[in-house]
Amino acid sequence: MFKKFIGAGTVAAALLGAAGTAHAGKDLDAVKARGQLICGVSTGVAGFSQADSQGKWTGLDVDVCRAVAAAIFGDAEKVKYVPLTAQQRFTAIQSGEVDLLSRNTTWTLQRDTALGLDFTSISYYDGQGFMVPKKLGVKSAKELNGATVCVQPGTTTELNLADYFRANKMTFKPVVIEKVEEVRSAFFAGRCDVYTTDASGLYSTRAANVPAPATADDFVVLPEIISKEPLGPAVRHGDQQFADIVRWSFFAMLETEENDITSKNVDEMLKSENPSIKRILGVTPGIGKALGVDEKWVYNIVKQVGNYGESFERNVGMGSTLKIARGLNALWSKGGLQYAPPIR
Amino acid sequence: MAVESIGSPQHAKIAPWNDPVIRGWVFQAVVVGLVGFLAWFLVTNTVENLARQKIASGYAYLSHEAGFEIGDSMISYSPANTYARAILVGMLNTLKVAGLGIIFATILGTLIGVGRLSPNWLLAKICEGYVEAFRNVPLLLWLFLFYKMISEAFPGPRQALNVLNALFLSNRGLYFPVPAADPIHPWMGLGLLAGIAGAVVLHRWGKQRQAATGKPFPSIWAGAALIVGLPILIWLAGGAPHHMSWPELKGFNFVGGTVIQPEFTALLLGLVLYTSAFIAEIVRSGILALNKGQSEAAAALGLSRAQAMRLVLLPQALRLIVPPMTSQYLNITKNSSLAIAIGYPDLVASVNVTINQTGQAIENVLIIMVAYLSVSLSISAFMNWYNKRIALRER
Numbered sequence: 001m002f003k004k005f006i007g008a009g010t011v012a013a014a015l016l017g018a019a020g021t022a023h024a025g026k027d028l029d030a031v032k033a034r035g036q037l038i039c040g041v042s043t044g045v046a047g048f049s050q051a052d053s054q055g056k057w058t059g060l061d062v063d064v065c066r067a068v069a070a071a072i073f074g075d076a077e078k079v080k081y082v083p084l085t086a087q088q089r090f091t092a093i094q095s096g097e098v099d100l101l102s103r104n105t106t107w108t109l110q111r112d113t114a115l116g117l118d119f120t121s122i123s124y125y126d127g128q129g130f131m132v133p134k135k136l137g138v139k140s141a142k143e144l145n146g147a148t149v150c151v152q153p154g155t156t157t158e159l160n161l162a163d164y165f166r167a168n169k170m171t172f173k174p175v176v177i178e179k180v181e182e183v184r185s186a187f188f189a190g191r192c193d194v195y196t197t198d199a200s201g202l203y204s205t206r207a208a209n210v211p212a213p214a215t216a217d218d219f220v221v222l223p224e225i226i227s228k229e230p231l232g233p234a235v236r237h238g239d240q241q242f243a244d245i246v247r248w249s250f251f252a253m254l255e256t257e258e259n260d261i262t263s264k265n266v267d268e269m270l271k272s273e274n275p276s277i278k279r280i281l282g283v284t285p286g287i288g289k290a291l292g293v294d295e296k297w298v299y300n301i302v303k304q305v306g307n308y309g310e311s312f313e314r315n316v317g318m319g320s321t322l323k324i325a326r327g328l329n330a331l332w333s334k335g336g337l338q339y340a341p342p343i344r
Numbered sequence: 345m346a347v348e349s350i351g352s353p354q355h356a357k358i359a360p361w362n363d364p365v366i367r368g369w370v371f372q373a374v375v376v377g378l379v380g381f382l383a384w385f386l387v388t389n390t391v392e393n394l395a396r397q398k399i400a401s402g403y404a405y406l407s408h409e410a411g412f413e414i415g416d417s418m419i420s421y422s423p424a425n426t427y428a429r430a431i432l433v434g435m436l437n438t439l440k441v442a443g444l445g446i447i448f449a450t451i452l453g454t455l456i457g458v459g460r461l462s463p464n465w466l467l468a469k470i471c472e473g474y475v476e477a478f479r480n481v482p483l484l485l486w487l488f489l490f491y492k493m494i495s496e497a498f499p500g501p502r503q504a505l506n507v508l509n510a511l512f513l514s515n516r517g518l519y520f521p522v523p524a525a526d527p528i529h530p531w532m533g534l535g536l537l538a539g540i541a542g543a544v545v546l547h548r549w550g551k552q553r554q555a556a557t558g559k560p561f562p563s564i565w566a567g568a569a570l571i572v573g574l575p576i577l578i579w580l581a582g583g584a585p586h587h588m589s590w591p592e593l594k595g596f597n598f599v600g601g602t603v604i605q606p607e608f609t610a611l612l613l614g615l616v617l618y619t620s621a622f623i624a625e626i627v628r629s630g631i632l633a634l635n636k637g638q639s640e641a642a643a644a645l646g647l648s649r650a651q652a653m654r655l656v657l658l659p660q661a662l663r664l665i666v667p668p669m670t671s672q673y674l675n676i677t678k679n680s681s682l683a684i685a686i687g688y689p690d691l692v693a694s695v696n697v698t699i700n701q702t703g704q705a706i707e708n709v710l711i712i713m714v715a716y717l718s719v720s721l722s723i724s725a726f727m728n729w730y731n732k733r734i735a736l737r738e739r
Contacts (some may be wrong), residue, residue, distance in 0.1 A: 014542050114400040153693065178684050
């Protein structure tokens, strides 16, 4: 509880501290003056944001932070990661404790308006699913009437869950625990029949968190996806330029994938005669100036972080333990939804 | 005023800025002004900043649909109810666990505290070990331990430990049968209240009679008979409806009967065991603070150790015990907010979800603060009243 009060205290304090200094560009100025981007991430979701034993953060969400740092500083390492629970995240971004929230957060109207946030793009198209132990023999979410469901508080998941059961005239008992580690352990201990969160989170949990002697095969993710969960990075209202940099840093990752520019071939691509590639990589100047960053910003992002496809495969795709298919997250040209406006 | 009139002849000679009375007033006014200005500054600035960042403010959301489910509720609740009701459900859950925690911790703490003073070496050492173990480990760790023990050690609902097909113990909690709802129940509740009132009156009368005639009256037994007997009489008069609601395994979980959930059990257990260790020490210190002559005099009168404790020592020790006990009761109430760690849906849990769905942290944190403040002040007020009542009347 004290953490909560301190959290609220920081909101109040930060809101007060911000008094009278609000003008466009303040967040970007603060980041530049600090020489470091402060990025709010999860407390540990494999594939999206997780720290290893050396404290090095990796994941798809982490790569968005690194791309923004690469665009602003030319160095993807200039990021400080602040792990946040689902409950703490909005207070942290509203109060200025973090500059950027890249924490598998669903873009909703309420959050975009009443919470004072700006979602800049969708870095992962997700949907809510259910995971059950295989031995229960459940084949469909429609069979879950009367089940006990483990869920994290303060998420869209919690609301979708209630909506889904109400819509299907079923009942359930929620077990709501704040820390994701504790929710998982309650589920694996059998306190709940079902664990529900975004499908990506279920695959991540199944791949990385099943306690021995059980294995990933002892759990199944049910076929129903009960919601749209567009996950993306968010910033505070009020600094459009910073929001633009975050938005276009992610688009740069998509745009480079579309143009087959990868971290491996980017140096050769600098010599490309293709005017579009020359423009993207800053060989023909102009784009960087328009965004207010170095002309080499896309080069830095691709060189240090990789394009979206590389990041996806490395963190959650076939190159990882999660083995999630691209699906909705394939480029628009390959049957998916990932589509960046042109960089020109 | 009185001071002024006495000192006025001297005051007439000194300048107003050297007058200690005027100076005192000025300093106090300055301090009050500064505090007031700071409060005004904080409030207006926050409101302005919220508006500038386009973050919603105000309490209109309380009447909006909450949309989330709560696992354990004393009143009927569904996601279609409002945020206000969701917060009320949380508040009642907090009161439930705090109220039961206070009762059990007091009983257990008193027993342990008296036990530590026992001449029986083994009993005294066990009580000492208990106190040291529980008060030297953070409560949060005890909560995690109890919760893990319940959810890991007990079997799933399909393999529940079954006692006579009535009690089912599993990691979903303890299910047991309850009488099916019947119109006679509210009347039995009234009977219970009447029984309690009757017992109190009887006890007073018994005391008065003992004071007047010296004849003791077994008011405890008579009172107990009243409290238990009245509801039973009403039940019999109502035709003794004995239809029960039995728990049954249906699908995933048990249906019917009622359940004590693991989250509640773990929290109550943690609060009671942890706080009773502190209460034990308060009780022990209260008894030890009494003059040794008291127990010797009681022994000389031929009272047994138990009688001496009950009739002579504890009533006197009570005066020393009550004030620090108030702090422990407040601690139980406030510590119950650790519920969030193990998933018991208390006030903080409800409000936290509300904060997250509405984004209105300041308004919601104010609700939590006002709620805990009113509960704590009520406990303090009651304890202060009780403390005054039992205080030694000196003439």
